[in-house]
Structures are given as C-alpha cells and as structure tokens.
Amino acid sequence: MTFTKKRKQRMSILIAVMVIMALLAGCGGGSGNSAQKANGEDDKSQKVQLQFYMLGDAPKDLSTIEAEINKLAEKDLNATVKFNYTTWTDWDQKYKLLLSSGQPIDLIFTADWTQYQAYAKKGAFLPLDDLLPKASPALQKFVPQDMWDGVKIGGKIYTVPGTYKEYVTNGFVWREDLREKYNLPKPTDIKSYEAYMDGIRQHEPNMKTVSLNSDIKGNLHDRYTELVTKSVGALPYGIGIKYEKPTEVYKYWGSDEQKEELNTYKRWADKGFIPKNVLNVKDTLQDQVTSGKAASIFGDNPTRFNDMVIKLKASHPDWKLEYYPFPLTTGYATPVHPIHNGFAIPKSSPNPARALAFYEKLVTDKRYNLLTQYGIEGKNYEVKDGYYHMIGSGSSNGFSREGMNSWAWRNPEYMLFDSGFDRVKKIFAELDKIQKPDLFTGFAEDYTTYQAEKAALEQVEKQYLYPLQAGLIDNVDQGLQTFLQKANQAGLEKIQTEYTKQWEAYVKEKGIK
Amino acid sequence: MAIKEDVYTRIFKIISYVIIIIASIACLLPFLLIISASLTSNESIIRDGYHFIPQQFSLEGYRTVFTFPEEVLRAYGVTIFTTVVGTTLGLFLMTMAGYVLARKDFKYRNAFSFYIYFTTLFGGGLVPWYIMLTKYLGLLDTYTVLIFPGLMTPFLIILMKNFIRSSMPEELFESAKIDGAGDFKIYYRIVLPLSTPGIATVGLFLALAYWNDWFSSSLFINDPHKYQLQYYLYNVINSMQFIAQMGAGTGVSLSNDMPTESTKMAMAIVVTGPILLLYPFIQRYFVKGLTIGAVKG
Numbered sequence: 156m157t158f159t160k161k162r163k164q165r166m167s168i169l170i171a172v173m174v175i176m177a178l179l180a181g182c183g184g185g186s187g188n189s190a191q192k193a194n195g196e197d198d199k200s201q202k203v204q205l206q207f208y209m210l211g212d213a214p215k216d217l218s219t220i221e222a223e224i225n226k227l228a229e230k231d232l233n234a235t236v237k238f239n240y241t242t243w244t245d246w247d248q249k250y251k252l253l254l255s256s257g258q259p260i261d262l263i264f265t266a267d268w269t270q271y272q273a274y275a276k277k278g279a280f281l282p283l284d285d286l287l288p289k290a291s292p293a294l295q296k297f298v299p300q301d302m303w304d305g306v307k308i309g310g311k312i313y314t315v316p317g318t319y320k321e322y323v324t325n326g327f328v329w330r331e332d333l334r335e336k337y338n339l340p341k342p343t344d345i346k347s348y349e350a351y352m353d354g355i356r357q358h359e360p361n362m363k364t365v366s367l368n369s370d371i372k373g374n375l376h377d378r379y380t381e382l383v384t385k386s387v388g389a390l391p392y393g394i395g396i397k398y399e400k401p402t403e404v405y406k407y408w409g410s411d412e413q414k415e416e417l418n419t420y421k422r423w424a425d426k427g428f429i430p431k432n433v434l435n436v437k438d439t440l441q442d443q444v445t446s447g448k449a450a451s452i453f454g455d456n457p458t459r460f461n462d463m464v465i466k467l468k469a470s471h472p473d474w475k476l477e478y479y480p481f482p483l484t485t486g487y488a489t490p491v492h493p494i495h496n497g498f499a500i501p502k503s504s505p506n507p508a509r510a511l512a513f514y515e516k517l518v519t520d521k522r523y524n525l526l527t528q529y530g531i532e533g534k535n536y537e538v539k540d541g542y543y544h545m546i547g548s549g550s551s552n553g554f555s556r557e558g559m560n561s562w563a564w565r566n567p568e569y570m571l572f573d574s575g576f577d578r579v580k581k582i583f584a585e586l587d588k589i590q591k592p593d594l595f596t597g598f599a600e601d602y603t604t605y606q607a608e609k610a611a612l613e614q615v616e617k618q619y620l621y622p623l624q625a626g627l628i629d630n631v632d633q634g635l636q637t638f639l640q641k642a643n644q645a646g647l648e649k650i651q652t653e654y655t656k657q658w659e660a661y662v663k664e665k666g667i668k
Numbered sequence: 669m670a671i672k673e674d675v676y677t678r679i680f681k682i683i684s685y686v687i688i689i690i691a692s693i694a695c696l697l698p699f700l701l702i703i704s705a706s707l708t709s710n711e712s713i714i715r716d717g718y719h720f721i722p723q724q725f726s727l728e729g730y731r732t733v734f735t736f737p738e739e740v741l742r743a744y745g746v747t748i749f750t751t752v753v754g755t756t757l758g759l760f761l762m763t764m765a766g767y768v769l770a771r772k773d774f775k776y777r778n779a780f781s782f783y784i785y786f787t788t789l790f791g792g793g794l795v796p797w798y799i800m801l802t803k804y805l806g807l808l809d810t811y812t813v814l815i816f817p818g819l820m821t822p823f824l825i826i827l828m829k830n831f832i833r834s835s836m837p838e839e840l841f842e843s844a845k846i847d848g849a850g851d852f853k854i855y856y857r858i859v860l861p862l863s864t865p866g867i868a869t870v871g872l873f874l875a876l877a878y879w880n881d882w883f884s885s886s887l888f889i890n891d892p893h894k895y896q897l898q899y900y901l902y903n904v905i906n907s908m909q910f911i912a913q914m915g916a917g918t919g920v921s922l923s924n925d926m927p928t929e930s931t932k933m934a935m936a937i938v939v940t941g942p943i944l945l946l947y948p949f950i951q952r953y954f955v956k957g958l959t960i961g962a963v964k965g
Binding site for chain 2: 239438
C-alpha cells in the first residue's frame with residue numbers, strides 16, 4: 156500500500172515537472188510569416204503580422220492604441236502590427252543585434268545618430284527605389300523629391316524620411332529676470348555671453364553661471380564650433396570644415412582657432428564658470444536651470460528651450476527664460492537633414508511591400524496618424540482652439556503627445572501643437588529666413604580601415620583633451636602639445652587622411668561647392 | 669567563573685569589532701543616503717546635492733512611483749516567477765546531470781563531462797547566442813527566455829558532480845541495486861536526500877542568479893510587461909542618462925515625464941525594500957547550507 160502511494164506521489168511530481176517543461180517550451184512565439192509570392196508580388200489575401208521596431212520606452216497605453224490601429228489595418232491591408240520598443244538603456248547594442256541577427260523585422264527607426272548611413276552602406280536595409288512606386292505611390296508623392304535624394308546612400312534610397320521641418324540648431328538660454336535685474340548684456344556671441352556670466356558671478360555668487368555636466372565635448376566644444384568656427388557639423392578626429400568652404404578640409408587640432416577655443420575655456424575656468432568637478436557632474440543641463448542652480452546654458456535647441464519654459468511656468472512663474480539662436484549670429488540656419496528621422500525596412504523583412512503600404516497609411520491617413528501621434532481623442536487628448544491639450548497630467552495620462560516616439564511619421568498637415576509651442580514656431584520662422592541646407596549629415600563615414608586607430612584616439616581624447624576643454628590644465632599650450640603628440644602616436648595622421656579622402660569623394664558626388 | 673581572556677584575545681576582539689563597525693557603517697551609509705534622497709524634493713537634490721537629512725522634505729518621489737504601482741508589482745511578479753521556476757527546474761536538471769556523471773558505470777561520462785567542461789572554455793559570443801535564441805528557438809519576448817538560458821551552468825554541474833562523488837561511495841549504489849532499486853529510485857531515494865547541503869548551495873547560487881538577472885530582459889524582452897525587476901529599475905534610472913547625453917544634439921524631445929532624482933531613489937527603496945525585510949528571516953538557511961556544503965564538499 157505505502158509503496159504504491161509513494162510511487163504515485165513520485166510519478167505525479169515527475170509528471171508535474173514534465174508539464175512545466177512542456178509549457179515552457181510551448182511558450183515560444185511563432186516567427187515571421189511571409190505573404191510574398193515567388194515573383195515578389197505582395198499577396199494581400201494572406202494575413203500578416205508586421206514587426207515594427209522603435210527606440211526608447213513604450214508608453215503605458217500602447218496596447219490600446221495598438222488594438223485600435225490593428226482594427227483599421229486589418230480592414231485596409233489585411234495586416235496587424237506589433238510595436239516593439241528597445242528602451243533607452245541598451246538601445247545601441249540592441250539595435251545592432253536586431254539588424255545583424257536576421258530576425259524578421261519589417262520596419263525600424265533610422266536617424267543620423269543611430270548610424271543610418273553606416274548601416275545602409277553595410278547593406279542592412281532594403282533599397283526602396285523599385286518598391287516605392289508599387290507598394291506606396293501616395294507616400295512617394297507625399298515626400299518631396301529633394302528629400303528622397305537627400306537620404307540616398309550610394310545612389311539608393313534606404314529609408315523613408317520624415318517631412319516635418321525643424322531646427323535642432325543651438326542657442327543661448329539664459330535667465331532673463333536676472334539679466335534685467337542686474338542690467339547685463341544680452342548674450343549673442345562669446346564676448347557678450349562672457350559679460351553676462353561675469354555679471355551673474357558678481358551678483359549671484361552661489362549660482363553656477365553656466366550649466367555643465369560631464370559631457371564636456373558636447374556641452375562646450377560642439378556648441379563652440381557651431382557658433383564661432385562655423386563648422387559644417389560636429390566633426391570628429393580634429394577635422395575642420397567650414398560651412399562657407401565645404402571642399403576645404405583642414406586640421407582643427409593644433410590650429411590657432413583651437414588655441415583660442417581652449418584659452419576661452421581656461422579663462423572661464425579661472426573665473427569660476429567651469430567647476431573643478433565638472434567631469435563628475437551627472438545632472439542634466441536643463442534640470443540645473445529649472446531648479447535655479449545655474450543661470451544659463453551655452454547652447455540648446457528651440458524645442459528643448461520651450462520644454463524648460465513650460466516646466467518653469469508651473470514651478471517658478473516669477474522666473475523668465477530667454478533664448479538667442481546661434482544662426483542669427485552665424486548668418487545661416489540648417490534645418491534637420493532628411494536622414495534625421497526615418498523608417499527603413501531591414502533586409503530580413505518577410506513582407507517589405509505590406510510594411511511600406513502600412514507605413515504609407517501611418518503618414519498619410521489622418522486616422523492612423525492622429526491615433527499614433529496623440530492617442531485617442533477624448534481619452535488621451537482634446538483639441539481646443541486648434542491646440543493640443545493633454546487630458547490629466549503626464550503621470551496619469553497613459554499616452555502623452557508623441558508618446559510613441561513617433562517623430563519620423565509626423566505629418567505637418569495633421570500636426571497638433573501645445574499652445575506653448577508658438578514660441579518655437581516663432582523661432583523657426585525667424586530661422587526659415589536664413590536657412591541653408593545641412594551639408595554634413597548625408598556623409599557616410601566608413602571607418603573599417605582605421606578602426607583600431609579610431610579606438611586608440613578616443614582613449615587619448617578622453618585622457619588629454621577633455622581636461623583641456625574643461626579648462627583644468629594650467630598651461631594650455633603645453634597641454635595641447637602633449638595631446639597632439641599622443642594623438643599622433645595613436646594614428647591621427649592616418650585617420651585624418653582617410654577621412655579627408657572620403658569627404659572629398661562625398662562633396663564631389665553631391666556636387667557641393 | 670569565566671576564564672579570563674588574555675591580552676591578545678582582547679586586542680584581537682577590539683580590532684575585529686572596530687573593523688566590523690567600520691565595514692557596516694560603510695554599507696549602511698549609502699543606503700541611508702538613498703532613503704534620505706527619496707524623501708527629499710527633487711529640486712533640492714539638484715541644487716544642494718545629497719544630504720543625510722533631507723533639506724526639503726517631500727514625498728513626491730513615492731507618490732510618482734505609486735501612481736502606477738502595478739508596473740513595479742508586475743516586475744516583482746516576473747522576477748519571483750522566474751526565480752522559483754528557474755531554481756526548481758535548474759536544481760532538478762543539475763542534480764540529475766551531476767548524479768549521472770558521478771556514476772562510474774556510465775560509459776560516456778568522460779565524454780559528457782568534457783563536453784560540459786569545454787563550453788566553459790569556448791563560447792560562441794553574444795551575436796550567435798542571440799541568433800540561436802531568437803531565430804532558431806523563437807524565444808523572443810517569452811518568459812522561457814528568462815529561465816531557459818540559466819538552467820544549466822557548467823560550473824554548478826561540475827560542483828554537483830564532485831559533491832555527489834565525494835559524499836556517496838559507489839558501494840552505496842551497488843547495495844541499493846542489490847536490494848532491487850532502479851536508477852530513478854536510487855536518484856530519488858538515496859542521492860537527493862543525501863545531497864541536501866549540495867542542493868542548498870547550488871540552489872542559492874541559482875536563485876541569486878535569477879533574482880539579479882537583468883541582461884536577459886535587456887536583450888530578449890520588448891514587452892514592458894515582462895521586464896524583470898532589476899531591469900525595470902535599471903531602465904528607469906538609465907533613461908535619464910540617455911537624455912542628458914543624447915537629447916541636446918539630436919532634438920529628441922521626450923514628452924513623457926522623466927523620472928526625477930527623488931523618484932529614482934524612491935524606486936530603489938520600493939524595489940529593494942521587501943527583499944531587505946525578508947533577508948533576516950531566510951538568512952540562517954543560507955548560512956547553514958553554505959557551511960555544510962563547505963565542510964563536506
């Protein structure tokens with residue numbers, strides 16, 4: 156008796172374990188299903204699920220929006236779509252894995268900062284030239300031809316560019332109430348900015364004059380070259396190219412221009428504008444201003460300036476922020492390059508034609524577009540006097556404005572703005588008058604031949620250049636000499652020669668003069 | 669009458685007390701700082717930095733965390749589920765493997781042992797591993813992927829094998845066989861009860877590995893509902909850093925309310941708190957399992 160009872164028990168445990176294992180094994184999801192006929196035609200009678208990959212964190216109400224979209228898409232295209240997010244945490248690693256693993260993905264976000272050019276060059280995406288007129292003629296017409304030309308890499312289109320025109324050029328941000336109180340000059344260039352900071356230092360000794368954090372290169376150097384040396388963009392490896400003379404490549408590192416730049420930082424550090432522990436500061440530039448810790452930002456773009464103003468309006472209505480865009484000083488403004496926001500179809504996509512057809516709907520169909528940009532009307536947002544109004548607050552509303560990180564399929568015709576955004580539109584209108592095309596972003600660097608030197612140089616920069624840029628080195632000339640010497644040992648010469656060659660080829664191909 | 673301590677013992681005691689006190693302060697202070705920061709208003713953290721006593725008391729951080737408590741709770745649920753299921757299954761598989769490899773009459777044990785040992789020396793690397801799990805096993809976005817890769821660890825299998833071999837003589841199996849027991853019965857009735865210290869040790873390693881795991885979520889999970897606790901926390905804290913580094917130059921405007929410093933700290937407390945409270949009660953089992961394992965194995 157006892158024997159059989161024990162045996163039963165034992166068997167039941169074994170069975171339980173097996174069931175669990177079977178369950179676990181069964182959890183595996185199905186992989187991509189293709190409705191592509193042998194001749195490449197899209198068979199619309201076959202239902203497919205599209206895999207859509209985006210960067211960042213998913214909004215809380217994503218599942219309800221997805222369900223609504225799927226209702227529409229099932230009727231129109233016999234397809235459903237699954238929105239996947241990478242999170243901001245390890246997005247670059249994950250992005251690389253998604254593209255290199257051959258996983259079935261139908262649409263993926265691209266931008267200059269996700270290395271669209273490099274991936275396109277390496278063949279990660281599907282060329283769209285032949286597919287566009289067949290699968291999405293309306294989309295092809297909707298995007299202007301010069302934008303299609305702008306995203307071409309090696310003569311082929313690999314991404315669908317976003318058509319909303321915006322400027323992410325930088326500008327001074329400062330506390331206007333303090334400036335008025337102490338009668339300080341308006342920052343418009345380095346000199347007046349320094350005078351403003353001098354005044355703040357004098358009258359508000361406990362305040363940081365400028366908001367900085369550990370990303371010194373981004374906070375100071377990139378802003379400086381945009382404003383003072385009028386560089387075509389944030390160039391790497393000490394390369395210098397001026398916007399007025401894009402065909403002339405020179406060595407910025409070691410030039411008098413750079414010496415002047417470094418001396419400026421040294422002076423700022425001596426005056427106490429740059430704190431000694433700056434390389435350890437982790438706070439964001441914006442937080443430091445909105446909390447009243449710092450009195451200015453050396454450079455920020457109009458949209459983010461606007462975000463700060465809105466934030467301050469709620470917490471410190473008596474403070475005033477003011478903005479001066481760099482382009483008004485430099486004389487030209489470059490709207491974002493078409494590459495800046497886009498969606499590509501990876502090589503691994505089982506249903507490229509259907510994916511394009513769906514994307515066309517997202518951009519051109521008002522129902523799809525509003526749903527994915529702003530959520531459900533009446534639940535997530537409402538429209539008052541033509542302005543966008545969020546219902547509830549950011550923490551209680553599950554889908555804020557552009558909460559899906561849907562920057563790439565904004566449609567200027569349907570776009571809704573917060574009333575505070577008028578400020579940005581005003582700045583944009585001003586910049587429109589002096590706009591010139593962005594020359595730099597279409598350039599695709601290929602660093603395979605100098606990968607080792609590049610890695611070595613990055614180390615040298617961190618060790619010898621950053622302290623110089625933070626004004627921490629007493630003898631600037633000597634510090635620069637040491638840095639250049641180390642950089643040359645790391646193979647600077649080879650990198651610069653190779654980069655120059657590639658740039659010259661690019662300029663020739665695009666006919667830039 | 670108690671035996672009088674000699675001077676050296678007393679000096680030793682004093683030194684060890686001092687060291688332990690310093691060490692525990694070093695462990696406690698950062699934690700106190702987090703508690704204090706979680707109770708400070710965010711502005712005050714940015715303006716004045718971290719203090720042991722909140723400069724401006726505020727419960728804002730906790731309020732934000734608990735606006736959507738289900739997110740944290742769900743992450744808790746996922747981690748508890750993977751830890752329990754993973755540890756149970758893993759223990760089952762590893763004791764089986766250890767037992768089989770310990771039996772001298774298993775003809776291919778050397779070949780199998782070498783195969784297992786070999787994987788500790790050479791691995792395929794991240795990309796092939798990713799392709800294997802997503803493309804061929806189709807495990808993307810499943811709970812399985814959180815459990816499956818950690819089930820069998822070569823090191824733990826070898827540990828288990830050595831433990832069984834050293835604590836159970838071959839003759840034991842022989843005599844059991846003579847008494848009419850089959851292989852499963854020997855495993856179930858003799859090997860398992862005799863290897864409890866080994867199971868405790870291996871189980872502890874496994875459970876900790878599952879509890880602390882964030883990497884699997886980071887690679888294989890797209891659905892935020894399936895994030896493990898550690899990854900959930902890691903992600904909340906890191907997304908802020910991304911904005912600081914990337915946002916300015918790219919014009920990426922993140923309309924969602926980003927977690928503030930005090931929210932991050934409150935989150936850390938909410939996430940680690942329960943385990944801290946639980947730990948004193950289960951700690952003695954851990955200690956017992958480890959010491960027995962150490963002495964015998």
